[in-house]
Amino acid sequence: MIYESHSALERLLRDCELGWMIDWYDPPDQALPHLREALAEATAESRRRLGEGAPRFDEETLAGEYDQNPHKLRAFLQALGSTRSAPMLVLVWRIMQGATIQAVELTYEAKVSFRLRIVLTSSYDGRQDVYESTDINDAALLRHLGITTVDGKPLFDGFYPLRIR
Amino acid sequence: MIGGTDIVMRTSSGPAALDLCVRMIRMEWANAVFEDARSERYVHAYEDLSFSRLGEIFVYRDAEAAKAWQELGADESNQNTMIHILMSDTEMTVVVDDPHDAAMARVLDSIRAGLRMDILEMRAAA
Numbered sequence: 001m002i003y004e005s006h007s008a009l010e011r012l013l014r015d016c017e018l019g020w021m022i023d024w025y026d027p028p029d030q031a032l033p034h035l036r037e038a039l040a041e042a043t044a045e046s047r048r049r050l051g052e053g054a055p056r057f058d059e060e061t062l063a064g065e066y067d068q069n070p071h072k073l074r075a076f077l078q079a080l081g082s083t084r085s086a087p088m089l090v091l092v093w094r095i096m097q098g099a100t101i102q103a104v105e106l107t108y109e110a111k112v113s114f115r116l117r118i119v120l121t122s123s124y125d126g127r128q129d130v131y132e133s134t135d136i137n138d139a140a141l142l143r144h145l146g147i148t149t150v151d152g153k154p155l156f157d158g159f160y161p162l163r164i165r
Numbered sequence: 166m167i168g169g170t171d172i173v174m175r176t177s178s179g180p181a182a183l184d185l186c187v188r189m190i191r192m193e194w195a196n197a198v199f200e201d202a203r204s205e206r207y208v209h210a211y212e213d214l215s216f217s218r219l220g221e222i223f224v225y226r227d228a229e230a231a232k233a234w235q236e237l238g239a240d241e242s243n244q245n246t247m248i249h250i251l252m253s254d255t256e257m258t259v260v261v262d263d264p265h266d267a268a269m270a271r272v273l274d275s276i277r278a279g280l281r282m283d284i285l286e287m288r289a290a291a
Contacts, residue, residue, distance in 0.1 A: 067215075067217070068215035068217055068218070069180065069184070069214075069215065069216050069217060070180065070217055071179075071180050071216065072184075072216075097211075098191070098212050123191070123195065143284075144284065145284075146185065146188075146282050146284060147282055147283075147284070148275070148278045148279045148281075148282055149275075149278050150189070150192050150274075150275045151271055151275070157188055157189075157192075157279075158184070158185060158188055160181055160185075160284045161181070162284070163285075163286075
């Protein structure tokens with residue numbers, strides 16, 4: 001049996017104070033395979049939307065991002081703890097890489113429906129991409145958005161980690 | 166020669182605050198070019214910036230402005246085409262030529278508003 005306690009993914013999660021994503025999973029030894037599957041799905045979704053040069057979410061990429069931008073990787077792994085939606089993980093990564101949050105639509109009716117629709121605009125070619133969810137758990141992602149004003153006008157910008165300590 | 170005005174803003178958010186500052190500048194300068202002040206390495210794309218290693222950064226309006234600064238330095242013709250940012254554990258210093266210039270004033274207001282975002286300072290329960 002391969003003991004995975006020293007895998008890159010586990011190290012990243014524990015360094016980012018997200019060890020609970022492993023320890024609270026039932027059973028805990030299935031947490032990492034489950035998370036890797038979610039990351040693989042996100043990579044496939046990224047490639048489907050953005051082509052061959054799309055971001056990959058393998059452990060090597062995540063470790064590299066942690067080295068260069070720990071605040072971004074922490075935010076991304078927190079999102080991984082909140083959502084199982086591959087499109088939402090791609091959305092998060094693209095916001096962190098500089099895409100503009102062009103529009104957000106949220107509709108909700110108690111015990112009836114939830115719908116979140118976010119439009120991103122590429123800062124390079126102006127291309128727009130739509131991300132949608134009907135899973136209310138994905139509303140947790142909105143907590144990470146930077147909320148501010150520019151020139152007195154409203155702006156969602158950036159995807160930031162929740163600070164645990 | 167042009168001179169700089171230091172604007173000091175308190176923040177304990179480190180790389181995330183610097184990231185936010187750069188993002189706000191990109192709102193004004195969509196084609197901004199970056200220079201790590203310590204390594205003198207130029208970075209042409211925001212997503213290639215390594216905020217964990219940046220203690221001091223020059224943000225140029227665009228590649229043309231970066232080239233002009235390389236060639237002429239603090240010449241009058243380069244006024245308000247570069248913003249210098251320095252980070253410490255407790256504050257960020259933003260240096261601009263003329264904080265009353267309309268574009269610089271917008272950038273500074275955006276940074277100040279951004280640094281007040283609760284996501285940067287608020288702690289979640291452990």
